[in-house]
Amino acid sequence: MIFIQLDNGKNAFASIIGFLLCGSIRIVGGSTVNISSYPSLAALLFTPDWINFRHNCGGIILNNRAILTAAHCTVGSPPGRWRVRVGSSLANSGGVVHNTAAIINHPNYGQGGHPINNDIAVLRLSTNIAFNNNARAGSIAGSNYIVPDNSVVWTAGWGHTSSGGSPSEQLRHVQVWTVNQSVCNARYGGITDSMLCAGWLDVGGRDSCQNDSGGPLYHNGVVVGVVSFGYGCGDPTFPGVYARVSRFTSWIQSNA
Numbered sequence: 416m417i418f419i420q421l422d423n424g425k426n427a428f429a430s431i432i433g434f435l436l437c438g439s440i441r442i443v444g445g446s447t448v449n450i451s452s453y454p455s456l457a458a459l460l461f462t463p464d465w466i467n468f469r470h471n472c473g474g475i476i477l478n479n480r481a482i483l484t485a486a487h488c489t490v491g492s493p494p495g496r497w498r499v500r501v502g503s504s505l506a507n508s509g510g511v512v513h514n515t516a517a518i519i520n521h522p523n524y525g526q527g528g529h530p531i532n533n534d535i536a537v538l539r540l541s542t543n544i545a546f547n548n549n550a551r552a553g554s555i556a557g558s559n560y561i562v563p564d565n566s567v568v569w570t571a572g573w574g575h576t577s578s579g580g581s582p583s584e585q586l587r588h589v590q591v592w593t594v595n596q597s598v599c600n601a602r603y604g605g606i607t608d609s610m611l612c613a614g615w616l617d618v619g620g621r622d623s624c625q626n627d628s629g630g631p632l633y634h635n636g637v638v639v640g641v642v643s644f645g646y647g648c649g650d651p652t653f654p655g656v657y658a659r660v661s662r663f664t665s666w667i668q669s670n671a
Contacts, residue, residue, distance in 0.1 A: 445589030457551025473630025
């Protein structure tokens with residue numbers, strides 16, 4: 416998730432001040448869970464030195480050779496810097512790790528009047544994922560899929576458990592609620608139709624966080640969002656912002 420600084424604390428995007436920690440959503444206020452409850456969730460591992468790979472972003476298994484994630488995680492990085500772990504409840508051990516053969520960032524990422532708009536990317540793997548109870552393809556929202564306001568949604572990942580805190584090695588999940596688009600835009604400014612907001616508005620304490628970027632937002636088991644950005648973690652005023660998957664269904668299917 417990208418952190419942003421807002422002019423006077425509200426209503427206008429100013430500058431991105433955090434470095435990109437693409438990985439499991441910052442799960443704040445949640446609880447531990449087994450990967451068998453979220454078998455479509457993947458951990459994206461990044462190497463800064465071409466030797467050591469560590470969890471850095473989240474992703475969603477699309478089929479046995481493709482992973483959906485956030486473009487802000489992968490833009491500017493060659494495929495060789497990324498690997499994908501599937502089938503494990505732990506961020507940095509277990510399961511099966513696959514090399515990345517190609518990265519396809521959305522061609523309109525960062526366009527449309529917002530620096531983090533169209534925050535979607537697809538990773539193609541070098542080897543096939545062997546599906547089992549802990550690793551299988553997720554269901555993504557169709558182009559006509561509508562998530563009503565105040566709907567219960569879930570996010571999961573290995574991200575930080577508090578703003579500025581440490582990432583979690585054990586998978587965690589948390590329940591949040593979708594936020595009306597106009598209300599979300601009034602809080603942030605610049606919210607586009609390609610974004611979906613969710614949190615515990617005016618209460619706070621539940622959210623995704625650093626190292627959760629690229630991870631899923633589920634509505635009734637369907638992936639409706641991809642963790643994108645937010646102001647702090649679990650802030651009562653500013654909900655988390657996700658890429659709205661239904662706006663990208665055709666593009667995802669054609670590139671998976």
